[in-house]
Amino acid sequence: MIGKLKGTIDEIAEDHCVVDVHGVGYVAYCPARTLSSLPGAGEAVTLFIETYVREDMIRLYGFASALEREWFRLLQNKVQGVGAKVALAVLSTLSATELANAVALRDVAMVSRAPGVGKKVAERIVSELRDKVPALAGPTDETIALKSEIGGGAAAAPVADAVSALTNLGYSRDIAATAIAAAMKTAGEDADSARLIRLGLKELAR
Structure with missing residues (x-):
């Protein structure tokens, strides 16, 4: 299983990037916020990776931080009806800290700003993840x-x-x-x- 990629940016597309690691190009699907923060082609980059292995495919999801990757995991594993596509949409709209704040404050409206996330799904997110917030709020959020x-x-x-x-x-x-x-x-x-x-x-x- 791949947990992290450290190499150089080969390409940045609408929903993924290609990271060159010693001549091998790895395709990593990323939240829009992560893609927008990446350096230009040929520049050094480190991505935290979540690897999905299924019968018909192997897919890598890349994140700027381990905390962001952990939220990606939790959204899918703990919230009914949330898959990779919705989890990426949430993390494209909200940073890890913003998501932690929204869950802590039960701010359904803030979570539902993500494309494809309706009120019911947003309510499930803030309800089912509320106990996870203290551990995943981010190191700088003291409130x-x-x-x-x-x-x-x-x-x-x-x-x-x-x-x-x-x-x-x-x-x-x-x-x-x-x-x-x-x-x-x-x-x-x-x-x-x-x-x-x-x-x-x-x-x-x-």
Whole structure:
């Protein structure tokens, strides 16, 4: 099984790229976000690979990070009705961190932005992957636990009220939750909603 390719870009097409590894060209089907981030032909590249072996074909799927590859696996293995095509569409639309945030916040609308992903499929994604988010949020996202609490209705009342106030001002739930999480670091967990809102707005104004 192939888990990683390290070589040079030979070709970039609409839904795949060809990676030259010591004279052998490997075709890897990738999310649009990965393809758009690739260097030009002849440049060095490393792709994390998921290998599918079936009776009639062998297909490689390539990703910019191991985290993105893990989301690809989870989408198919844990969510009913999601195959490789839908999983690629989701990861073409949302980065791994954005997907983690959407699942944590139960943001069905954000997930359903992906082509071919209707409301029912998006609901299954945020429902069936919610327990996987803490481990797959990405190393730089320190607010994912709070977002999971907000999305699951378990956040403290001042926090929930502060997030709601910012969303009423037109900010997305993700941006609002991130701002309030930052505000809590300054104000502490016992801060009331008014202080959290005030500090959250300061964060957003930076």
